[in-house]
Amino acid sequence: MQTRSYTSRLFYALVLMLPLLVHAAPQVMVSIKPVHSLIAGVMAGIGLPELLLRNGRSPHHFSLTASDVRKLTRAERVYWIGEPLELPLAKILRATVSESRVVTLLSLPDLQLLPLREGVQWERHAFHEQGEQHDKPVEKGISPAQVNPHVWLSPINAALIVRMAVEDLSHIDPENSSAYRRNGATLLMRLQELDRQIGEQLAGVRDVPFIVFHDAYAYFEHHYQLNAVGSVTLSPERMPGAQHIQQLRNRIKSLNARCVFSEPQFEPKLVATLLEDTQARAGRLDPLGASLPLGPDAYFTMMSDLAEALAGCLGGDGK
Numbered sequence: 001m002q003t004r005s006y007t008s009r010l011f012y013a014l015v016l017m018l019p020l021l022v023h024a025a026p027q028v029m030v031s032i033k034p035v036h037s038l039i040a041g042v043m044a045g046i047g048l049p050e051l052l053l054r055n056g057r058s059p060h061h062f063s064l065t066a067s068d069v070r071k072l073t074r075a076e077r078v079y080w081i082g083e084p085l086e087l088p089l090a091k092i093l094r095a096t097v098s099e100s101r102v103v104t105l106l107s108l109p110d111l112q113l114l115p116l117r118e119g120v121q122w123e124r125h126a127f128h129e130q131g132e133q134h135d136k137p138v139e140k141g142i143s144p145a146q147v148n149p150h151v152w153l154s155p156i157n158a159a160l161i162v163r164m165a166v167e168d169l170s171h172i173d174p175e176n177s178s179a180y181r182r183n184g185a186t187l188l189m190r191l192q193e194l195d196r197q198i199g200e201q202l203a204g205v206r207d208v209p210f211i212v213f214h215d216a217y218a219y220f221e222h223h224y225q226l227n228a229v230g231s232v233t234l235s236p237e238r239m240p241g242a243q244h245i246q247q248l249r250n251r252i253k254s255l256n257a258r259c260v261f262s263e264p265q266f267e268p269k270l271v272a273t274l275l276e277d278t279q280a281r282a283g284r285l286d287p288l289g290a291s292l293p294l295g296p297d298a299y300f301t302m303m304s305d306l307a308e309a310l311a312g313c314l315g316g317d318g319k
Helices: 002-022 033-042 066-074 087-096 157-172 172-204 218-224 242-255 269-274 298-314
Strands: 028-030 077-082 103-106 209-212 228-230 257-264 281-284
Touching: 028 033, 028 209, 033 157, 033 172, 033 298, 066 087, 077 087, 077 157, 087 298, 157 172, 172 298, 209 242, 209 298, 218 228, 218 298, 228 242, 242 269, 257 269, 257 298, 269 281, 281 298
Parallel strands: 028 077, 077 103, 209 228, 209 257, 257 281
Antiparallel strands: none
């Protein structure tokens, strides 16, 4: 009798749990932290996406563990930027994950795309003609080799990614569609307010020249109409030689560039060398939010940190 009673209780417990099992959140994998944050915001209260590149790993050069590959093969959806940013991931995705389960963000319709700038010395209006509105898409038909892949640093693109994720996740998980849509609406309002705050914060330093570590901030610069005049290196994997450093040092002096920014993933001594015999200051920008905790707030904190670092170094006395 006791056995029958236990079996009956177990049966009803399983019946009660069945809706939870049936409507479990999809398994989602995201390549980099800023996009992971946006997807986590869309999935808030439903499930947690998995981040592929943890612990500050650079998307430009990395290797995956066997555990990483297993997670990719199990994922119902994989969101990544695309081959121009995460080249090591491209071959693995083609070999292990069905194309129907992969969303390449660089291929999204209406995504604002900018070209990589040529050389390490840039002109103010490299992206657009004088008077062009800064919130409109500026380039079409850029080849994959030419595109600047750091698209998440535009709040316009971030909003587009959120809208895409809402529709995509609602399609593969219709039971939670209303929750995805509520979360998406909240995120879009937060992005709008973030954009307003950053625009106000940077309004006073738009014309101040500065140099970045590499061409990672074009979308941020373009949207907020900032005056980056060059980069320390063409590629994070290629460090500049002595001649290039001297050319940049001369450019800092001739343009009165106020700041040279390093990145946490790369050696800061190079920037210190570049600043010798100039009046420029050293700053640091992080386009990935490497040290930030995972979650829906990471994107907003990363963007705010970028604005604060730029405003602090470019404006006032830099203290």
